[in-house]
Amino acid sequence: MEKRVFFRSNWLPWLLLAPQLAVVGIFFFWPAGQALVQSLQQQDAFGTSVTWVGLDNFKALWNDATYLASFQTTVIFSALVTVLGLSIALLLAVFADRVVKGATFYKTILILPYAVAPVVSGLLWAFMFSSSIGVVTYALHKIGFDWNHLLNSNHAMALVVMAAVWKQISYNFLFFLAGLNSIPKALIEAAAIDGARPWRRFWTIQLPLLAPTTFFLLVINMVYAFFDTFAIIDATTQGGPGKATSTLVYRVYFDGFRGMDFGGAAAQSVVLMVIVIALTVVQFRYVEKKVQYA
Amino acid sequence: MVERRTTLGILAHAIMIVGALIVAFPIYLAFVASTHTPQEIMQSPMPLWPGSNFWESYQTALRGSSSSLTSTPVARMIWVSFVITMIITIGKISISLLSAFAVVYFRFPLRQLCFWAIFITLMLPVEVRIGPTYQVVADLGMINSFAGLSVPLIASATATFLFRQFFLTVPDELVEAARVDGAGPMRFFIDILVPLSVTSIAALFVIQFIYGWNQYLWPLIAATSEDMYPIVVGIKQMIGTGESVSEWNVVMATAVLAMLPPALIVVLMQKWFVKGLVDTEK
Amino acid sequence: MASIELKNVIKRYGTGKTANQVIHGVNAQIKDGEFIVIVGPSGCGKSTLLRMVAGLEEISDGTISIGNRVVNDLEPSERDIAMVFQNYALYPHMSVFDNMAYGLKIAKVPEAEIKTRVDKAAKILELGAYLDRKPKALSGGQRQRVAMGRAIVRQPQVFLFDEPLSNLDAKLRAQTRLEIQKLHRELGITSLFVTHDQVEAMTLAQRMIVMNGGVMEQFGTPEEVYTRPATTFVASFIGSPPMNLLKNAPDAKAGVITGVRPEHLDITPNGWSLAVEAVEMLGAERLIYGRWTHTQGNDGEVVIIRTEESAAVPAIGATLHVTPRPAKIHHFDANTGRRLETV
Amino acid sequence: MASIELKNVIKRYGTGKTANQVIHGVNAQIKDGEFIVIVGPSGCGKSTLLRMVAGLEEISDGTISIGNRVVNDLEPSERDIAMVFQNYALYPHMSVFDNMAYGLKIAKVPEAEIKTRVDKAAKILELGAYLDRKPKALSGGQRQRVAMGRAIVRQPQVFLFDEPLSNLDAKLRAQTRLEIQKLHRELGITSLFVTHDQVEAMTLAQRMIVMNGGVMEQFGTPEEVYTRPATTFVASFIGSPPMNLLKNAPDAKAGVITGVRPEHLDITPNGWSLAVEAVEMLGAERLIYGRWTHTQGNDGEVVIIRTEESAAVPAIGATLHVTPRPAKIHHFDANTGRRLETV
Amino acid sequence: ATEIQWWHSMDGALNDWVNDLAKDFNASQSEYKVIPTYKGEYDQSMAAGIAAYRANNAPDILQVFEVGTATMMYSKGAIKPVAEVMKEGGVKFDPKSYISAVSGYYTAPNGQMMSMPFNSSTTVFYYNKDAFKAAGLDPEKAPTSWPEVVLAAAKLKTNGSTCPFTTSWMTWAQVESFSTWHNVSYASKFNGFGGLDARLEFNSPLHVRHFENLANMSKQGLFVYKGRAGKASSSFISGECAMFVGSSGSYATIKRDAKFQFAESTLPYYPDVPGAPQNTILGGASLWVMSGKPAANYKGVAQFFSYLSSPQVQAASHQRTGYLPITMAAFELTEKSGFYKKNPGTEVPVNQMIRKTTDKSRGVRLGNFVQIRAIVDEETEQIWTGKKTAKEALDSAVSRGNELLAKFQAANK
Numbered sequence A: 001m002e003k004r005v006f007f008r009s010n011w012l013p014w015l016l017l018a019p020q021l022a023v024v025g026i027f028f029f030w031p032a033g034q035a036l037v038q039s040l041q042q043q044d045a046f047g048t049s050v051t052w053v054g055l056d057n058f059k060a061l062w063n064d065a066t067y068l069a070s071f072q073t074t075v076i077f078s079a080l081v082t083v084l085g086l087s088i089a090l091l092l093a094v095f096a097d098r099v100v101k102g103a104t105f106y107k108t109i110l111i112l113p114y115a116v117a118p119v120v121s122g123l124l125w126a127f128m129f130s131s132s133i134g135v136v137t138y139a140l141h142k143i144g145f146d147w148n149h150l151l152n153s154n155h156a157m158a159l160v161v162m163a164a165v166w167k168q169i170s171y172n173f174l175f176f177l178a179g180l181n182s183i184p185k186a187l188i189e190a191a192a193i194d195g196a197r198p199w200r201r202f203w204t205i206q207l208p209l210l211a212p213t214t215f216f217l218l219v220i221n222m223v224y225a226f227f228d229t230f231a232i233i234d235a236t237t238q239g240g241p242g243k244a245t246s247t248l249v250y251r252v253y254f255d256g257f258r259g260m261d262f263g264g265a266a267a268q269s270v271v272l273m274v275i276v277i278a279l280t281v282v283q284f285r286y287v288e289k290k291v292q293y294a
Numbered sequence B: 001m002v003e004r005r006t007t008l009g010i011l012a013h014a015i016m017i018v019g020a021l022i023v024a025f026p027i028y029l030a031f032v033a034s035t036h037t038p039q040e041i042m043q044s045p046m047p048l049w050p051g052s053n054f055w056e057s058y059q060t061a062l063r064g065s066s067s068s069l070t071s072t073p074v075a076r077m078i079w080v081s082f083v084i085t086m087i088i089t090i091g092k093i094s095i096s097l098l099s100a101f102a103v104v105y106f107r108f109p110l111r112q113l114c115f116w117a118i119f120i121t122l123m124l125p126v127e128v129r130i131g132p133t134y135q136v137v138a139d140l141g142m143i144n145s146f147a148g149l150s151v152p153l154i155a156s157a158t159a160t161f162l163f164r165q166f167f168l169t170v171p172d173e174l175v176e177a178a179r180v181d182g183a184g185p186m187r188f189f190i191d192i193l194v195p196l197s198v199t200s201i202a203a204l205f206v207i208q209f210i211y212g213w214n215q216y217l218w219p220l221i222a223a224t225s226e227d228m229y230p231i232v233v234g235i236k237q238m239i240g241t242g243e244s245v246s247e248w249n250v251v252m253a254t255a256v257l258a259m260l261p262p263a264l265i266v267v268l269m270q271k272w273f274v275k276g277l278v279d280t281e282k
Numbered sequence C, D: 001m002a003s004i005e006l007k008n009v010i011k012r013y014g015t016g017k018t019a020n021q022v023i024h025g026v027n028a029q030i031k032d033g034e035f036i037v038i039v040g041p042s043g044c045g046k047s048t049l050l051r052m053v054a055g056l057e058e059i060s061d062g063t064i065s066i067g068n069r070v071v072n073d074l075e076p077s078e079r080d081i082a083m084v085f086q087n088y089a090l091y092p093h094m095s096v097f098d099n100m101a102y103g104l105k106i107a108k109v110p111e112a113e114i115k116t117r118v119d120k121a122a123k124i125l126e127l128g129a130y131l132d133r134k135p136k137a138l139s140g141g142q143r144q145r146v147a148m149g150r151a152i153v154r155q156p157q158v159f160l161f162d163e164p165l166s167n168l169d170a171k172l173r174a175q176t177r178l179e180i181q182k183l184h185r186e187l188g189i190t191s192l193f194v195t196h197d198q199v200e201a202m203t204l205a206q207r208m209i210v211m212n213g214g215v216m217e218q219f220g221t222p223e224e225v226y227t228r229p230a231t232t233f234v235a236s237f238i239g240s241p242p243m244n245l246l247k248n249a250p251d252a253k254a255g256v257i258t259g260v261r262p263e264h265l266d267i268t269p270n271g272w273s274l275a276v277e278a279v280e281m282l283g284a285e286r287l288i289y290g291r292w293t294h295t296q297g298n299d300g301e302v303v304i305i306r307t308e309e310s311a312a313v314p315a316i317g318a319t320l321h322v323t324p325r326p327a328k329i330h331h332f333d334a335n336t337g338r339r340l341e342t343v
Numbered sequence E: 001a002t003e004i005q006w007w008h009s010m011d012g013a014l015n016d017w018v019n020d021l022a023k024d025f026n027a028s029q030s031e032y033k034v035i036p037t038y039k040g041e042y043d044q045s046m047a048a049g050i051a052a053y054r055a056n057n058a059p060d061i062l063q064v065f066e067v068g069t070a071t072m073m074y075s076k077g078a079i080k081p082v083a084e085v086m087k088e089g090g091v092k093f094d095p096k097s098y099i100s101a102v103s104g105y106y107t108a109p110n111g112q113m114m115s116m117p118f119n120s121s122t123t124v125f126y127y128n129k130d131a132f133k134a135a136g137l138d139p140e141k142a143p144t145s146w147p148e149v150v151l152a153a154a155k156l157k158t159n160g161s162t163c164p165f166t167t168s169w170m171t172w173a174q175v176e177s178f179s180t181w182h183n184v185s186y187a188s189k190f191n192g193f194g195g196l197d198a199r200l201e202f203n204s205p206l207h208v209r210h211f212e213n214l215a216n217m218s219k220q221g222l223f224v225y226k227g228r229a230g231k232a233s234s235s236f237i238s239g240e241c242a243m244f245v246g247s248s249g250s251y252a253t254i255k256r257d258a259k260f261q262f263a264e265s266t267l268p269y270y271p272d273v274p275g276a277p278q279n280t281i282l283g284g285a286s287l288w289v290m291s292g293k294p295a296a297n298y299k300g301v302a303q304f305f306s307y308l309s310s311p312q313v314q315a316a317s318h319q320r321t322g323y324l325p326i327t328m329a330a331f332e333l334t335e336k337s338g339f340y341k342k343n344p345g346t347e348v349p350v351n352q353m354i355r356k357t358t359d360k361s362r363g364v365r366l367g368n369f370v371q372i373r374a375i376v377d378e379e380t381e382q383i384w385t386g387k388k389t390a391k392e393a394l395d396s397a398v399s400r401g402n403e404l405l406a407k408f409q410a411a412n413k
């Protein structure tokens, strides 16, 4: 979609773009280029000795079973966060759409986690599930369930997933609610006249019509699960036990900033960038298309 | 409303209540913990109702406690957070408004490329390029400064995209009317376009405020002295290794304080936020 | 097919102090197989009335019966009605076939039967070639027909239409009007048709309900409504340009409004005397706007006269004399606005 | 005030292979103070033409002069024009006063002068009470008047209107039409008015340009256009219901289309013989749709006859005889569609 | 005043200690101002320091745990050997005044002292006397061997303890220190002191036996894993865990925060292993001076270090924190003051360390050691979760670790 009319000037648009392009160039593309260069190098921790190693870093990644495992971990984690985050939010949105009284109150509470920093979210959930003082751990223990995310990798995964989902529900909820609101009431009425009950209407009318919203959120949630959950993992499990909750992004940080394997970390960055660019293209295409519908 | 059945209404309320309770519980618990003494929290289980240590906890947090890892008072951290957040928020919104204006209302060579270049940054989170970015900022001598903590985060694909979407919905006739009225591009931008974008600006203000306030990894490495820690980093430092956390009340008081400003923004600007997002994104 | 009976139907929105009554006791008997048009200005309660019949809106008071069965408490799907919405409300993610078949599937009609019925409807509506398309890929007129098809396949006792033509352009609207008439002739299903367009109402209705502010002003055939409007509202709402409703006609009685349609004013050598204000050329005819010469200053009363294109064009400012045809003069009570049979 | 001259004006969108020519060489001389209406179906290029005059669209070829000055390369603000847009294009965040004053402020007109001019325009348009309101808080008609006010205060040489009435309801449209006429009478500013509505065109125009597919089909007074349409397109576009354009009239010559307006067909004991298909009652008149009885099968040709309300209503299926009034018969070349003066 | 940045990892009561040291030094003169900043756990602050160095923004002084010693030592030009700093600063500095176990650890093969010994610790055994009493165990008698630990744990468990035994620093305490304590090799080439081509060897039968033992305890609920690094200590302080192997440096925080009677004792061992117990391993951290700073800063650093190494300051630190007295003078001063008598158990770390060391027990010096530790943590966690047997985990840790050693060797030729 393009504007019909526009202003004519050769220099003004560049002037307008300059601040943004400067920031993007200096703080995004330059470092990204650096990462690319470093991925072909082997450095000692201090960067005082640098040797070119070609694709060795990538080969090492490929041969590192734990890195491949991190891929798997990331996929599982992202899938869980996305699916749970979306379905819980959808459930809440569908019912929030029904209630008239107190709707604002519920909504206000449900969007609160959006304001909470991921680290703080991690902190709160770690606090609730802490092995010594966690109230939830205590309650679980009372009903005969031994919670131990320090040792049990499933528990650890569950913990980071819960903290991540909790934080993301708000966002999904808002969009689903808006999506539901934008479905013309007449469609629901037409379906009611056609004899469809609420349950059936949900599955055959509302859900299919939410598909664009859902797809949009799917991409957003995957990106969130991929990247924005770093702080949550750092604050709860730090990737453990073993590498059970060590996602790709956590690995980049861990190998680079804790393990000081800069070449390896740079190679990981490059791998991530490739994934990310693929995701961007998908999203951009999709978003553009959606706009044209509107 | 098609169905008038009350059972569905009751079910809806029930689900909303359960949902709200679960969602609110972690925050509630943080508040409760902040009102107890450390000893009370250490009991298993800790009490689930607020205690009487509220003032002590918050005073200690705000003033900075001698025994916590960061002797910096939370008040200072909040100030740092606030300054960084405002630079990020206002910076992002301004440069995005300008670039979206350029991209939508002008035709020039490499226009699509510029837009893509900005858009792709959406997908290059700091985490991915953290090392080199740190190096660049250090080379520019911006480590440990407000600028260093904020400017690298100022580029915004989201905001540029959102503004672009919004601008595309601004009727062409408005530009034409302005041109007939004799307004040049900047005049149109300032007199017409910016005032029209208030809803989007408000929505972005919320998003970017929260983004800025919740920054963690970047300040964690780019702030090298304690008095430049934003509150979110401060909290993490307070817990340290977890080896010696004894003042959970102070930690939780700090957590509550850290949540307060963004929560207020979200709740107070709720309507604008949703409107700005939904009207343009959808 | 069934008769419909509205007994003292009332609709209030909200409760208690904030209650806002929008339908004030409507009574109407609709015969089996009749085609009824509900017409009135925007906000007068047409849709509300229709939606109460459909079951989409609760009935605050009174009863609605369809085929002698009181339906007040029945769900829409239990009332044996079908409805065509203004913007059609087609399911955008379903093909034309599925749109039409949806209700039947829910009613667990066997596959084969569904196919037969949909195909039949598609044939009637000339939609056969589009059954696999999504609504997005159809023109406005085609969408409109799909919406009709969806109603037809259900073989309901009553059709409800809520301004189903207002999203079509003038040409298509005229054409679809003819189709709807034909369809009604063939199927003979009792129909309630809401519109705010008097031309549509006049051409389609067997009988029409003219509503204003939640009140039924008149219920009768188009002929009756046009020739014997029950109130000044009906008189001015039906007919374009509207009937002249005059308080200051030279021979007027106090408290009585004289009504004359523009086409019933003949230019005569003498009679009512008017100053010509404007003349509009409308192709086949001309409209002349005139003001009384016998009243002081500007009393706001404009008299419209409709003449043949071939008639002489009066100059602006000139004085014109017109005489109403005696048999075509209407009288209304100035206070109540109701028609007076004798003056 | 100024004259406008269009010399072989051409508009192409895109360049090279993808170029799409939408205006094909329009020539027109518009006199100082004239009120010209450009009418035609959607997409025919009306707006494009107007926007080229305004300077909002580049002129691909030819020249446009305003008051003897070629304006091809001038910015809109330098052409001394004012424009009223279809959706008014009011600045939503500015008050009515500021909307009107904006152009003057940019032109650095002194405050006091701005106030005088805006107040005067507001008085003419009866907007005085609304000067502090935002457009949102105005009705459609009021908004329309603000848009006009914005144009008036600039005291331009030319007014350009792009379908300024199409967002108003029928009643308001008729009323505003009269107001625009009055305004033009008072200010006498050369005006170009675009519409797709023939009634508007007929009633407003001193002269009208009928466009079709980027070509000017006719340029003349409404009278000329109605009584002597230059092409079949004009004949069918102007007049409602449209002129009957008949290929199969019993006495037709091959290659010639016979045109008769519905009101010029009289029901007579004999003459053209038609089978009645439908009858529509439109209040003051009736439309009768008939098909030839002398052609085999369905040749798709429907003849419309317009009769007085008082005339007898023929039964559907009955045979009717009609005769065209001889002086009112038009002839067109079946291939070019152009009017034939002699057959 | 010239500001001297000092990044460290001292939390809890130790944080107070570091702040006090800086405060006292700053008060003692006006030319320099030492600014201590907590930068997270040891590995975090080390990483932060290195990242800062790469960005030309390093602190003057960086506290690095013993594990990072090789990385720091082999870095070309990133650090300024402390001996050099002291000499240039014109401050008297005698490496020989340090306990040899300590100074030897931080001395380069060429005999130059590379970093300033600061907080040297070793692994010790703590137990909760109150819990012992309650479980019917003798609170004055600590279990000395692993079999005894198991027995005591079983008793504590029967008495209701949910965490009879735990350990912090799994790798340091249960692998590295365990090796020297039993005088078995951790890595070849004298645990890496002999050169960069050393390779890991901690998958010996004894190591495997020990981890099988811990795995069994874990299964029975006698040993509870509480996380990596020093995380377990809070579980001991809170009273949840009754027995605890941890750093002697935890003493300060335990003493400050524990609400029960506790005691410090020697590390348990396997009595059937010949030569055991030998000596425990050195831990804690030292202070490294980063290169590329103005001369004035180095002067200040020298002053500060000289302040830190005065016997009074050292003795006070030792008594306050539980870290070792790093100079003989400080040890003697403390002994003379009767501190050990008054605080039974505080002499344990000293005793454990001043035994004569063997080639296998002198310590460990390996490149990429931080990452190797992370690997050992990851792998041993698999044992407690039951995903791997002790042998599988240790084997895997050794082979993954050896890859890193090879990498380091290649990068530092």
Ligand SMILES: Nc1ncnc2c1ncn2[C@@H]1O[C@H](COP(=O)(O)OP(=O)(O)OP(=O)(O)O)[C@@H](O)[C@H]1O
Binding pocket: C013, C014, C020, C022, C040, C041, C042, C043, C044, C045, C046, C047, C048, C049, C196
């Ligand atoms: N949900 C509602 N709550 C309150 N008032 C309502 C509601 N729905 C409609 N109304 C009011 O009821 C009156 C009748 O509305 P209705 O939609 O029936 O009018 P209508 O005749 O169909 O008008 P239109 O031609 O514009 O569709 C209006 O005044 C409207 O404002």
Ligand SMILES: Nc1ncnc2c1ncn2[C@@H]1O[C@H](COP(=O)(O)OP(=O)(O)OP(=O)(O)O)[C@@H](O)[C@H]1O
Binding pocket: A004, D013, D014, D020, D022, D040, D041, D042, D043, D044, D045, D046, D047, D048, D049, D196
């Ligand atoms: N920016 C453009 N690029 C390409 N083609 C265009 C553009 N703007 C208009 N057109 C084409 O030019 C033709 C004339 O458009 P124009 O808007 O002038 O029609 P119009 O007569 O004003 O129609 P309407 O009554 O619908 O406003 C149309 O076929 C349209 O598709």
Ligand SMILES: O=P(O)(O)OC[C@H](O)CO
Binding pocket: E042, E065, E066, E067, E119, E120, E121, E122, E169, E172, E230, E247, E248, E249, E250, E282, E283, E284, E285
């Ligand atoms: O807790 P600390 O200071 O004794 O250090 C423990 C170990 O040495 C870390 O490697």
Ligand SMILES: [Mg+2]
Binding pocket: C046, C047, C048
């Ligand atoms: Mg309606």
Ligand SMILES: [Mg+2]
Binding pocket: D046, D047, D048, D162
């Ligand atoms: Mg147009």
